[in-house]
Amino acid sequence: xxxxxxxxxxxxxxxxxxxxxxxxxxxxxxxxxxSGPDGFTLEHFTRFLSDSYYLGILWRTVRLSxxxxxxxxxxxxxxxxIMAKSGxxxxxxLTLIVILPLMTSVVIRTFGWIVLLGRSGMIxxxxxxxxxxxxxxxxxxxxxxxxxxxxxVLLPFMTLSVLGVVMSIDGRLEEAARTxxxxxxxxxRTVVLPLSLPGIVAGGxxxxxxxxxxxxxxxxxxxxxxxxxxGSIYNAVTQTLEWEFAAAQAVILFVGVALVLVPYLSVTGRxxx
Amino acid sequence: MxxxxxxxxxxxxxxxxxIPGVSFSVERGEFVSLLGPxxxxxxxxLRIVAGLETVSSGRVDIAGTDVTHLPxxxxxxAMMFQSYALLPHLSVAENVRFPLRMRGIGSRDEQNERVKTxxxxxxxxxxxxxxxxxxxxxxxxxxxxARAIVSxxxxxxxxxxxxxxxxxxxxxxxxxxxxxHKNLGLTTLFVTHDQEEALSLSDRIILIKGGxxxxxxxxxxxxxxxxxxxxxxxxxxxxxxxxxxxxxxSGPMAVLGDGQRLPLALDEAARGxxxxxxxxxxxxxxxxxxxxxxxxxxxxxxxxxxxxARNRYVLExxxxxxxxxxxxDQLFARGDDVSLTxxxxxxxxxxx
Ligand SMILES: Nc1ncnc2c1ncn2[C@@H]1O[C@H](COP(=O)(O)OP(=O)(O)O)[C@@H](O)[C@H]1O
Ligand SMILES: [Mg+2]
Numbered sequence: 001x002x003x004x005x006x007x008x009x010x011x012x013x014x015x016x017x018x019x020x021x022x023x024x025x026x027x028x029x030x031x032x033x034x035s036g037p038d039g040f041t042l043e044h045f046t047r048f049l050s051d052s053y054y055l056g057i058l059w060r061t062v063r064l065s066x067x068x069x070x071x072x073x074x075x076x077x078x079x080x081x082i083m084a085k086s087g088x089x090x091x092x093x094l095t096l097i098v099i100l101p102l103m104t105s106v107v108i109r110t111f112g113w114i115v116l117l118g119r120s121g122m123i124x125x126x127x128x129x130x131x132x133x134x135x136x137x138x139x140x141x142x143x144x145x146x147x148x149x150x151x152x153v154l155l156p157f158m159t160l161s162v163l164g165v166v167m168s169i170d171g172r173l174e175e176a177a178r179t180x181x182x183x184x185x186x187x188x189r190t191v192v193l194p195l196s197l198p199g200i201v202a203g204g205x206x207x208x209x210x211x212x213x214x215x216x217x218x219x220x221x222x223x224x225x226x227x228x229x230x231g232s233i234y235n236a237v238t239q240t241l242e243w244e245f246a247a248a249q250a251v252i253l254f255v256g257v258a259l260v261l262v263p264y265l266s267v268t269g270r271x272x273x
Numbered sequence: 274m275x276x277x278x279x280x281x282x283x284x285x286x287x288x289x290x291x292i293p294g295v296s297f298s299v300e301r302g303e304f305v306s307l308l309g310p311x312x313x314x315x316x317x318x319l320r321i322v323a324g325l326e327t328v329s330s331g332r333v334d335i336a337g338t339d340v341t342h343l344p345x346x347x348x349x350x351a352m353m354f355q356s357y358a359l360l361p362h363l364s365v366a367e368n369v370r371f372p373l374r375m376r377g378i379g380s381r382d383e384q385n386e387r388v389k390t391x392x393x394x395x396x397x398x399x400x401x402x403x404x405x406x407x408x409x410x411x412x413x414x415x416x417x418x419a420r421a422i423v424s425x426x427x428x429x430x431x432x433x434x435x436x437x438x439x440x441x442x443x444x445x446x447x448x449x450x451x452x453x454h455k456n457l458g459l460t461t462l463f464v465t466h467d468q469e470e471a472l473s474l475s476d477r478i479i480l481i482k483g484g485x486x487x488x489x490x491x492x493x494x495x496x497x498x499x500x501x502x503x504x505x506x507x508x509x510x511x512x513x514x515x516x517x518x519x520x521x522x523s524g525p526m527a528v529l530g531d532g533q534r535l536p537l538a539l540d541e542a543a544r545g546x547x548x549x550x551x552x553x554x555x556x557x558x559x560x561x562x563x564x565x566x567x568x569x570x571x572x573x574x575x576x577x578x579x580x581x582a583r584n585r586y587v588l589e590x591x592x593x594x595x596x597x598x599x600x601x602d603q604l605f606a607r608g609d610d611v612s613l614t615x616x617x618x619x620x621x622x623x624x625x
Contacts, residue, residue, distance in 0.1 A: 172354055173358050173361075177375070178324075178346050179345045179348075180375050181372055181375035181377075182375050190371075191360060
């Protein structure tokens with residue numbers, strides 16, 4: 001009994017902080033999203049959901065986030081595996097390199113990409129010089145630019161959460177698989193990958209939610225024509241001053257993310273029983 | 274033709290040479306134990322046969338084919354790990370099916386049949402649907418064994434498979450291992466540091482010390498005629514005494530450090546400084562008066578350990594300490610003077 005009381009007392013400050021700093025604003029946002037001049041209304045939601053422009057933004061946000069999650073998993077899993085199998089010194093260096101992007105400001109990092117990807121930037125001119133692409137080729141202000149920039153930022157989240165799980169896999173399981181007829185790649189597929197799934201799921205959750213709600217990188221690399229939901233919310237708050245509409249979009253973003261994540265979690269949760 | 278053949282295997286980890294040149298072979302259907310103390314390189318040798326460890330130099334043949342540079346999956350082997358290495362994300366039956374699936378052996382139905390047979394062999398068919406981690410240590414060990422035999426490999430490699438089990442289970446599994454080995458006619462290479470296990474299971478024992486072969490032979494031969502003091506100490510925990518062998522009128526005689534004399538077998542050829550290996554169970558303890566009459570060596574009791582059916586004494590003789598096992602019929606106390614006898618033909622005379 002006293003133990004439980006003690007535990008409660010220890011948890012209280014955290015709960016209070018969470019309540020004040022997170023749940024309260026969310027509630028406020030929910031209320032705002034259904035308020036009109038004459039009290040309760042759903043007009044902000046119907047406005048969003050009946051306008052193909054906004055639906056396109058929602059779809060783009062979900063689609064790009066899913067793509068970014070997939071790419072970070074495709075890069076992050078092998079990277080984490082290599083890091084796990086490296087010696088401690090090399091692993092430390094690799095970890096540093098992986099989290100390096102997180103150490104610079106997001107704005108500065110994104111401007112770096114603008115310099116590299118811009119119309120006269122290094123990468124497009126090189127591709128043009130090599131004759132690989134046409135003269136009108138551009139990366140900046142395309143969805144590709146957003147994906148490239150976001151993958152760089154979010155890769156550490158995927159890599160580190162996979163790394164934790166891969167490190168905990170008993171190396172003898174892989175050896176056992178080899179003695180049972182698995183080639184190296186088959187061992188990865190049949191043993192390492194299934195056992196790493198919890199880490200990939202956790203990393204995927206992080207990457208998906210972070211990219212669905214990210215704002216700076218998509219707006220700087222995608223430009224004003226290629227908007228994502230966070231950018232659209234930002235516009236409603238700062239340009240058109242429609243706070244209720246912004247709140248409704250935020251709720252839709254929240255629900256949209258949840259709609260993707262719930263099936264995802266239930267599928268992977270079942271597999272890990 | 275031998276099923277496994279290792280010729281002049283050298284293996285170094287960094288600068289440390291763990292296996293400084295080893296050659297041996299295992300015949301088809303033979304059960305051979307690699308026996309030796311912890312750290313002597315047994316596991317390394319087994320992993321070299323499996324292909325999990327590369328060799329620094331030397332050659333490995335399995336079934337007449339040079340496999341030195343083949344990866345493990347291309348060798349027709351199955352290995353059972355000391356830690357069992359069951360795949361935690363698969364059920365027991367899927368674990369046992371795994372080698373069949375990966376090697377593409379048989380149709381789905383044939384695989385089911387084989388999995389069932391293998392699980393029957395280890396008496397676990399009722400647990401096929403469980404997850405591996407839900408089983409007890411002994412059950413996991415049986416699953417690992419079933420998984421190792423299910424693909425009927427040419428060569429079965431076992432790395433201390435019984436060392437994590439308690440005494441009862443271990444004895445049961447020893448019997449089971451022998452039966453499986455005989456029934457399936459598998460060529461088996463078995464690693465252990467337990468001399469009793471090696472003696473009771475093997476057709477042949479290869480005794481390893483410091484990465485080298487110390488002695489090899491059948492259990493009976495290697496136990497009765499250890500050729501080095503290491504062999505006699507490791508197999509049967511013999512007592513070692515230094516002595517000098519002299520000729521006397523009545524045959525060769527060992528003179529101990531304190532001047533006491535011990536008659537040796539008449540055909541004993543060694544002379545000069547030697548080591549005597551005296552088995553615990555061969556030494557007979559009696560009243561000190563016997564030694565005064567010239568029958569036996571004079572020794573002093575340092576300690577007695579009560580073992581239920583038997584007693585173990587630690588004795589002091591010629592500055593060395595001896596351990597002996599006796600029955601309960603005559604008890605001596607710490608500090609008692611006793612007499613020690615041994616049949617001359619039971620004494621092994623070895624190089625010092
Ligand atoms: N991967 C490795 N790296 C460095 N040293 C090793 C490695 N594996 C084994 N050794 C060393 O090789 C020696 C023999 O090891 P091992 O074959 O495991 O002995 P055993 O199985 O007889 O106990 C030990 O001294 C061990 O420390
Ligand atoms: Mg070992």
